[in-house]
Amino acid sequence: MATLLEMRGITKTFPGVKALDNVNMKVEEGEIHALVGENGAGKSTLMKVLSGVYAHGSYEGDIVYDGDVKAFRGITDSEDVGIIIIHQELALIPLLSIAENIFLGNERANGGIIDWRETERRAAELIERVGLKETPRTVVDDLGLGKQQLVEIAKALSKDVRLMILDEPTSSLNEQDSEKLLDLLLEFKKKGMTSILISHKLNEISRVADTITVLRDGSTVARLDCKGGISEDDIIRDMVGRSLDDRYPPKVDHTKDDVAMEVANWTVHHPLHPERKVVENVSFHVKRGEVLGIAGLMGAGRTELAMSLFGRSYGRDISGEASINGQPVDLSSVRRAINAGLAYVTEDRKTYGLVLDQTIRRNVPLAKLDAVADGLVVNKSREAEVAERYRKRLNIKSSSIEQETVNLSGGNQQKVVLSKWLFADPDILILDEPTRGIDVGAKFEIYTVIRDLAASGKAVIVISSEMPELLGITDRLYVMNEGRFVGEMPTSEASQERIMSTIIKSGDRT
Known part of the structure; x- marks a missing residue:
């Protein structure tokens, strides 16, 4: 197998910090090459060097691509030779069509005039190639996140991609959409495409990667061959520099008898389509010292429930009652919710958290x-x-x-x-996807904070699309589907199979 890419001695320094220190990476043609490491290890910086975001001259070392040393001055230079990067935050325009997004900045035009027939014809080919059933005229805003990720891949294919870099492509996807995307990468591999996959989901890495490069503190620490099989524990050991015997801190039940928060008959209507209920007649409680999980598929209404409780940050025509520490509370504004002792850590930290x-x-x-x-x-x-x-x-x-x-x-x-x-210092803390896009070492630290909060008598509600995470850190679970709570169980009696069975059976009843 021929070497397509080699990065030699890459060193990148920012004021006061060396982000990359003599990093070496070799990618063979036609393979899926995984790049892993803790947050801050230098993965994104290395890919920005490769793609020209950090231009030649701003770093030390060489990029050898297809046998030639390259000096990319910007993204256009790397795209011209078939290196395309798909970032974790999708770069799509929601109110434009799929076809318009695919060819944005790469328009099909004659004499400066866009050829819409050719645009839609070519878009239809690319849509079919990535497995989408929608038409080229479908507005991107009408698609779920999984399908939007496929539009990004179709956009990359439109630029004659030869080396595709995917930065956390499944971080916002549910399990089913993640599986489809990984299957697509394997199909591309059969056709000779080379991919670099950055992911914190080690089960996905183990499933599709041929080779793994591990970064730690800005340096290359390992190159792992996956052809003979490799364990997640081996990857973790190289990532964090030590054996991580347990993914979750010891679970000690600190649940008290007194209820910290109780919600009754909570109903929320869609802000733009008021005839549609996104949360319907939900009732639940969480006790002091308890870590309560809310499981469900993407779109089940979990985030909408949390945001509507936190000062009516989402929805309209909200009805229902809430009490904290046995007293009715007014949650009609964010300030009132905070004053009542409620806090909400959003799933979108970049837009709403910071x-x-x-x-x-x-x-x-x-x-x-x-x-x-x-x-x-x-x-x-x-x-x-x-x-x-x-x-x-x-x-x-x-x-x-x-x-x-x-x-x-x-x-x-x-x-x-x-x-x-x-x-x-809230009494109740709602955490919405608290470890999305975070490495295993940082996850453990956050899990420890969650369990420490419970030990101090706080009530913690965790929303997560990662079922192993919910099973590993919570004391009790509610299962949500189509805006309703459809099941409740102690975590000690729960399993991924039981949670999915609860969701499927509730769907059959509607």
Whole structure:
């Protein structure tokens, strides 16, 4: 098998930090090559060097592609030779059609005029190739995340891709859509395409990868051949530099007898289509010291439920009752929800969880600014003390509290979001996909925080699409499907099969 790509001695330095230190990586033609490492290990930086985001001259080392040393000055240069990168945050325009998105910036035109017939004809071919059933004129906003990811791949194929880089392609997908995407990569491999896959889901890596390059702290630490089979534990050991005997901290049940929060007959209507109920007559409770899980497929209504409870941040015509510590509470605004003792860690940390162009120091106290203020003026020394305390408590890897959150890895950004709400000291904390896009080491740290919160008497509600995660950290589970709670069980009696069976049976009854 011929070598398609070799990155030799790649070193990339930012002010005050060496992000990549003499990294070497070799990718054979026609293979699926996985790139793994903890958050902050340098994976995304290395791919930005490869794709030309960090132009030649801004780093040391050589990129050898198809036998020639390349000096990419931008993304266009790398795309011209067939290197296409698909980022974790999809770069689609929601209100444009599939065809318009596929050829955006790469239009099918004659004499400066777009040839719409040719655009739709070619788009139809690409749509069929990635397994979509929709028409080229379908608006992207009408597609689920799994299908939007396939549109991104079709867009890459339209540029005559030879080496496709996928950065966490399944992080926002449910299990079924993830399986379809991985199957598609295997089909592309049969046809000779080369892929680089960045993922924290080691079961997916084990399933499809031929070779794995492991980065740790900006350096290459291992190149693993998967052809004879490889265990997840072996990958983890190289990633974190130690054996991770347990994926989850010891589970000690700290559940108290008293109910921290109770919700009755909660109903939420869609904000744009008021005739549609996205949450219907949901009732549940969570006790002090308990970690409660909400399981369900994507689109079941879990996030909508959480956001509607947190100050009616989602939905309209919301009805139902809520009480905290036995007292009825007004959750009609975010400020009232916070004052009642409720906090919500969003699944979309970049859009709703952080002020990305602000520092760690500015972000951490945001949910409780009055605690670091003298009247209406923020006390900067108190603000810094709080930020530094939580930076140490949650092991946030950064140069200092003055580092902008946009420059942190995903796992460290999530820790900043958690710090913000821990400082607010809520009685009930709702965590929506708290470990999405985060490596196994950082996951364990966040799981430990969750169990510590329960041990201190807090009530924690965890929404997750990863069933092993729910089974590993929760005490009790509700199962949600099509806007309703359709099952409840102690986690000790739960399994992935039982949860899926509950969902399927509830669908059969409707």
